Amino acid sequence: MSKVKILTKGFFKENPSLILVLGMCPTLAVTTSVNNAIGMGAATTFVLLMSNIIISLLKNVIPDKVRIPCYIVIIATFVSMVDLIIKGFLPALSESLGVFIPLIVVNCIVLGRAEAFANKNSVFDSILDGLGMGIGFTISLILVAAVREILGAGSFMGWQFIPSQYNILIFVLAPGAFLVLGFIMALMRHIINRVEDKRKDKMCAAK
């Protein structure tokens, strides 16, 4: 796999939340506004990046038998750090994300990348993988959040452009999250099927 591919596969083809359906909790819960989505995405990307680095550095030291506890300790450490830093320096963001920052610990994407990638690849590849996955996750959070914020609150990144009597409240509530996520996932699948069909056609034509 080329280095570029390691980085970009998380954006679209292996997008953690829209294709692999990992990390559903933050995708559904904090996507009420684009600002929240960016904050959450950045925090998760940081944790992913750092845990990928450390785990791939330690991959030969950590015995197989205790690898999961080790990964969890490492991930939890970075999550706690992020939590403390956000609380101290970005109190407004910490208030709107609330308990979901500490909950990054149980985000399957982080442990999933540690298990599936960082513990068998070089440090540099792991950095690319962590970054790519983090950015992919952030992109999907922003996608979901943008639809929800525009339809539900009539604003984008806090900038109100639809008067509040035309807001469709359900989109900022939990059921709206499920609806939007479902339709975006369907759209993703549709696009991927299209692309694959085209590739197949090309291959047939080449033969």
Added chain:
Amino acid sequence: MAQKKEPSLIILVVVLTSIALVAGLALTGVYALTKGPIELSQKQKKEKALSDVLPGFDGTIVDTVVNFEGDDILVHKAVDKNGKLFGAGVETFTMKAFSGRFDLMVGFDNEGVILNTEVIKASETPGLGDKINKNKSDFAKQFNNNDPAEYKLQVTKDGGDVDAITAATISSRAYCDAVQRAYNVFMKVKEDYHE
């Protein structure tokens, strides 16, 4: 990795312990680094809420915990330079909210007249119950400058003086409930103060 020799128990313990140790040390560092800012931002938040509910007050704040009907309620007594009670900010709450509970800070002057109310923590439904926040609607402002002794803290539907938020009667009732609780606590504190 599967080809590796099975490591002994001691190695497992050593590795796990050392990872936990390093992690703990790193965390301690970050904690020490962020302790100051976190405390500062929390203090600022509280001071901001207090100065909002006690406009124009300049003196010392004395905190007391009052046990009221089985709940501990924090009262910030505002005492002016002459030792007289200026009023108080009461950290009240309600359990009757649409989402269970929300917390308010209510400021009273020394007569018991409501100076201002401020939502500290609430998770009411966006677009409906969250209109209890002042930046969403004027609902909370109607409480200001009213004395609960003659201003009935109930929504008009129940025969009170408070205009409820459209389609959010439960949140409006809960707000009244919280303010009423704050008033009762404040009256208790006031009596004790004069003794």
Added chain:
Amino acid sequence: MNRLLNVSGSPHVHSDDSVQKIMWSVVIALIPAFVVSVFYFGLPVIILTLVSVGCCVLFEYLIQRFLMKVKPTVSDGSAVVTGVLLAFNVPSNLPIWMMVVGAIVAIGIAKMPFGGLGHNPFNPALVARVFLLIAFPVAMTSWPVPVPVWGFADAVTGPTPLGILKEGANVEMPTYMNMLLGQMGGSFGEVSAIALIIGAIFLMIRKVISWHIPVSFILTVFVFAGIFWLIDPNQYANPFFHVLAGGLVLGACFMATDMVTSPVTPLGMLVFGCGCGLFTIIIRMFGAYPEGVSFSILIMNAFVPLINRMCKPRTFAK
């Protein structure tokens, strides 16, 4: 239903019933309730119903034609029924654009993504109603007071009988006679129990619906409301009140009986109706919402595959 969808072993006799015929029967059966609504709420009822039906048909056509790329089947009338039922479930002063959003949800979210008529697990009109209720809580709960003349669009608003019960407003309850005839606050199609019952009887005679679901649904509500009423008449409302108030009759006769989203066997229908009634009473008495008919039918819709499996008729000679 006995003639139409009697589940039994072969040989089967071909009947002349078609989807089209059933759907138009339902539309005819809803006419009395429509007339009563127009009488009490005036012109907005006609406008909203036309908008709702028009949008449902239009969106179904567009989705089938351009997204699914199949031959449009809007002429089967199912979108018309969905449109009428959806309109019946909203207050008559609902802004028209919200009605359009409701139609998009009914067809574009509740019906077509599952594959269209016959494949949707949940009643599209109810999904759209619940969506609207959560999306526009203020507009969906400001009920115009019925005026028995050709009223005006923005009349006074007042609470529904169930709203009075839940929120304890200082408003007089409508009399039982008024609730039966339709002079009470509420969604415009649900107010007149008598008109809805006439329509339901018509459908039963035409064998489009069977008696099982409406009777078991309403009876369950009556029995449970009665039990609570007997325990404490001061705190709980009279069972007759619970039957006449809100959208119970509309829901039980026209929406719970939707063939696609209800069980196929008579026993299954009874189970389904009882479940709906139980959830309705639970939501009405203990829930945050004053009315629970739409939620209870949707909840039971989810159980339909299970009920169908549970109430499967015995295989022949087993």
